[in-house]
Amino acid sequence: MSAEIKPIRALETAAEWPRAGIGPxxxxxxxxxxxxxxxxxxxxxxxxxxxxxxxxxxxxxxxxxxxxxxxxxxxxxxxxxxxxxxxxxxxxxxxxxxxxxxxxxxxxxxxxxxxxxxxxxDRVQITNSQLFFAAAAAGDEDVLTALQICERAGACVLRNPSPGRPFRPGELIAIAALMQLVKRRTAVKARTVIETLVRIRAAPITADLIKAVDIVLHDRNYGEVDPEEIVAAFEKYGAVLTAKSVELALAKAIPRARAMGVVLYQHTRKRKPARPADGANGHDAAGALLV
The missing domain is CATH 3.90.1530.10 (Conserved hypothetical protein from pyrococcus furiosus pfu- 392566-001, ParB domain)
Incomplete structure (x- = not known):
């Protein structure tokens, strides 16, 4: 986390800029x-x-x-x-x-x-990424855990995405979704989600992808799915998953992440039948949307 201290210097490109009057x-x-x-x-x-x-x-x-x-x-x-x-x-x-x-x-x-x-x-709004790394420097335990999870999963949290540069596989831009995942799941489960997204070469790793994979792997309304099956689904169906999730989100008026989770679940093999939620009378939420 250490970085070279930067002294304040005038911008070299500012030589021709007009100067405002200073006033009192x-x-x-x-x-x-x-x-x-x-x-x-x-x-x-x-x-x-x-x-x-x-x-x-x-x-x-x-x-x-x-x-x-x-x-x-x-x-x-x-x-x-x-x-x-x-x-x-x-x-x-x-x-x-x-x-x-x-x-x-x-x-x-x-x-x-x-x-x-x-x-x-006249101010530059601080971004989630800048707040994230500032919190890491301040020793925030949740943020440090998130960084460790990403490092061990092979993902890279982008500090300052470069405009115009294509994203590389494993680059993560969804700071808020990452932190929600870390606070909602154990470190092991959170790492499994990020690691799965690295394996499918997501570029970038977005909030919708984090939430969708987490839903399929860990939500009790879904049957048990191995991470390998999610990787296989992306390798086999690719852009079809995205297209179908967009259609489902529009048709059912549900969030894109949830729609992606449903479509992804539909295209994976399960180890066990879906686990009904408490009080769901044996009917899971995913199944209800797949009909």
Whole structure:
């Protein structure tokens, strides 16, 4: 996981870029969190997602993760341009009376609204892959387990997929599906799923493939299937499986991953009859969709 530390350097390609005027330099100061306010003309109302974020900040407050709110003086008030969730979390916490803030000049409402837009638009959104590897560097046990599973299965979790470059067999791009698999199954079962996808030379290993193979191998609504039979099905039927799963997903209005699981199950040999789910009266979910 170690990587060479990279110093900050100017981009060599930026020599001909025009330079914006810098404007007044901001300052920092410490303010009481309860003295801050927001202008509803351009600030967002608190959504359910906002409340969840604020609760998370309150429950897990850590100064190392603290983002300095950006504020400006309007008459006798301090208006938050960016960072209202942080400010509300500080007041809600009850033990954080003061916050360090970045004070900028924003003379009128249009300036403040424009700054708000800039803070929320002009940023590169962090990807699931970047979060995944950051969590690995932080020692997250589930993420480290997922990396170990992929390594032992012969898969490669892509850090930064290159635009235009064809995927190679075994390259995995479905971070969320991988983590769901690791948390839902034992390490052995999760490895079996990824290893099976490596053996069929999936390029790339997608969320639908992970979920579909996991369904066939481990869902109790399906009969027992060996990984070798899944590999054989892909080798024999190839693109037919994808085409049929798309048709089934559209016809039954079900998720593509589930449709792929049903079609894949249909094209594999089973060791035992399907295992009925609890309360299913002997009828399995896969069979119901195959008629």
């Amino acid at each position: 330099r901001p300052s920092t100061r410490v303010l009481k969190a309860a003295e801050l306010c927001v202008d509803p003309a351009y600030q967002r109302d608190l959504s359910s997602k906002s409340v969840r974020l604020i609760r998370k900040l309150v429950e897990e407050w850590d100064w190392r993760r603290f983002k300095v709110p950006v504020v400006t003086r309007v008459d006798d008030q301090w208006h938050v341009i960016d960072g209202q969730h942080t400010a509300i979390a500080a007041v809600t916490h009850g033990g954080i009376e003061e916050l360090e803030v970045l004070v900028v000049e924003a003379g009128d409402r249009s300036d403040r609204a424009g700054a708000f837009i800039g803070h929320n638009r």
